[in-house]
Amino acid sequence: MITIQETEIKERGLLGVNRARELGRPILMSVVHKMDTTNPLSFFNAGKDRYCGERFFWKDPTNDMVLVGLGISKQIQSDQAADRFFHVEKEWKSFLKDGFIFNQYKVDGVGPLMFGGFSFDPFKEKTELWSKFAASLFHIPKFLLSIVRGETFLTTNIIFTPNDDLSLYSKSLEERNQLLDSLRTRISTKSPSLMRKNEIFPERWKQTVDGVVKELTNGPLKKVVLARELRLEFSSVVEAETVLESLYKQQPASYIFAFASNGDCFIGASPERLIKKQGDEVYSTCLAGSISRGITEEEDQILGQTLLADQKNLIEHGYVVEMIKEALEQSCKEVILPDKPQLMKMRDIQHLYTPVIGKCGPNTSLLLLVEKLHPTPALGGLPKTLAVEKIREVEELDRGLFGGPLGWVDYQQNGEFAVAIRSGLIQEQEVSLFAGCGVVSDSKSEDEYLETALKFRPMLRALGGK
Numbered sequence: 001m002i003t004i005q006e007t008e009i010k011e012r013g014l015l016g017v018n019r020a021r022e023l024g025r026p027i028l029m030s031v032v033h034k035m036d037t038t039n040p041l042s043f044f045n046a047g048k049d050r051y052c053g054e055r056f057f058w059k060d061p062t063n064d065m066v067l068v069g070l071g072i073s074k075q076i077q078s079d080q081a082a083d084r085f086f087h088v089e090k091e092w093k094s095f096l097k098d099g100f101i102f103n104q105y106k107v108d109g110v111g112p113l114m115f116g117g118f119s120f121d122p123f124k125e126k127t128e129l130w131s132k133f134a135a136s137l138f139h140i141p142k143f144l145l146s147i148v149r150g151e152t153f154l155t156t157n158i159i160f161t162p163n164d165d166l167s168l169y170s171k172s173l174e175e176r177n178q179l180l181d182s183l184r185t186r187i188s189t190k191s192p193s194l195m196r197k198n199e200i201f202p203e204r205w206k207q208t209v210d211g212v213v214k215e216l217t218n219g220p221l222k223k224v225v226l227a228r229e230l231r232l233e234f235s236s237v238v239e240a241e242t243v244l245e246s247l248y249k250q251q252p253a254s255y256i257f258a259f260a261s262n263g264d265c266f267i268g269a270s271p272e273r274l275i276k277k278q279g280d281e282v283y284s285t286c287l288a289g290s291i292s293r294g295i296t297e298e299e300d301q302i303l304g305q306t307l308l309a310d311q312k313n314l315i316e317h318g319y320v321v322e323m324i325k326e327a328l329e330q331s332c333k334e335v336i337l338p339d340k341p342q343l344m345k346m347r348d349i350q351h352l353y354t355p356v357i358g359k360c361g362p363n364t365s366l367l368l369l370v371e372k373l374h375p376t377p378a379l380g381g382l383p384k385t386l387a388v389e390k391i392r393e394v395e396e397l398d399r400g401l402f403g404g405p406l407g408w409v410d411y412q413q414n415g416e417f418a419v420a421i422r423s424g425l426i427q428e429q430e431v432s433l434f435a436g437c438g439v440v441s442d443s444k445s446e447d448e449y450l451e452t453a454l455k456f457r458p459m460l461r462a463l464g465g466k
């Protein structure tokens with residue numbers, strides 16, 4: 001329980017009202033409190049009725065940062081393609097300007113923070129599938145639960161407009177108390193049954209892979225990542241909280257995310273970091289090259305060793321390392337990475353993995369780094385622009401947020417973005433799953449097809465399918 005003094009209500013209410021009137025525009029007031037340990041899934045569930053299409057969830061693989069947002073106090077959204085990263089950053093900074101932030105904790109991920117993502121390719125024609133999400137979409141929640149390295153905080157964001165009066169502050173606190181009172185609410189854990197599985201044109205997809213392979217042998221394209229969709233139909237509405245709970249249990253080493261917008265929910269468990277910024281340090285990940293897990297420990301090790309020595313996968317991985325290193329060297333004083341990949345083992349799949357650390361200036365923009373990196377050749381290809389154009393031309397899928405940068409930025413401009421893969425889009429009784437694979441000149445379309453099937457598995461399991 002958070003106790004509030006009467007004087008705080010009056011003083012802060014007055015501050016907000018006065019400044020909004022003085023400046024003649026909306027003003028943010030953000031208040032941070034420390035809380036007792038709270039289950040993040042219960043917090044997400046507590047928002048089910050009141051904030052249904054206005055929720056997000058984020059957990060990083062180390063469990064250092066869990067974020068749950070309920071309600072929307074401000075939305076930054078645009079379908080404009082040009083300079084989209086710059087525009088989001090500009091709007092974020094102008095939203096923070098002249099606001100009041102009551103935060104005594106020097107911890108990243110608390111206080112005002114925006115969560116959201118960018119579509120994979122804003123120049124690709126948008127289809128009905130992604131109609132509920134703007135191509136650049138960020139939410140600044142009304143209430144943010146942050147669990148940072150084991151400590152729990154609650155941020156309440158209030159927007160004072162010139163027409164508001166003192167009572168806005170106390171109303172917001174009332175709403176918060178109601179929310180905290182409903183934390184114990186349990187949701188039904190009954191999963192709907194999977195009725196139909198529809199692979200979207202698998203044979204045509206393989207032909208597209210074959211066509212791209214032919215082009216790769218003649219250059220200048222070296223790698224193109226091609227993705228496909230699996231559309232699922234269930235016996236009743238699929239609840240994001242049930243899927244989230246399953247992903248949380250089944251994929252502890254992944255980023256777990258859910259992002260609801262206008263009734264649809266983009267959800268997944270991605271192993272891939274795009275970029276994390278903490279002060280003047282940045283961290284990225286090269287992840288590309290895949291093989292299945294073994295049933296026995298021995299088989300698993302043999303598969304891992306096979307992957308580490310496989311030329312096709314080493315080339316596929318090497319392109320990602322080359323590009324990320326080069327992109328970070330443009331913004332960082334120092335970039336450190338091992339000279340050989342190691343293995344990252346997830347529940348269904350193992351990957352070639354090279355971690356990258358960079359030292360940048362304290363004022364380096366996180367979104368500028370996102371712009372430089374996205375898409376890495378793990379999702380786009382090499383050379384970057386040509387590969388994205390090729391995908392736009394030959395891929396039938398509207399990727400939307402799949403494969404794009406998804407994550408958060410706090411008011412100190414720290415934050416983290418994952419590459420939104422191993423993911424799906426929940427649309428009431430139906431769900432689309434997405435998976436891609438790196439196509440290089442040695443690729444065989446049948447193998448790539450099987451690799452994408454493996455990548456559907458984490459989401460399929462979480463949905464109760466096989």
Ligand SMILES: C=C(O[C@H]1C=CC=C(C(=O)O)[C@@H]1O)C(=O)O
Nearest residue numbers: 288289290378421435436437438
């Ligand atoms: C594009 C995906 O995975 C990427 C990340 C790791 C390994 C990959 C690969 O081996 O092809 C992909 O580049 C996906 O999961 O949809």
Ligand SMILES: [Mg+2]
Nearest residue numbers: 289290437438
């Ligand atoms: Mg691959």
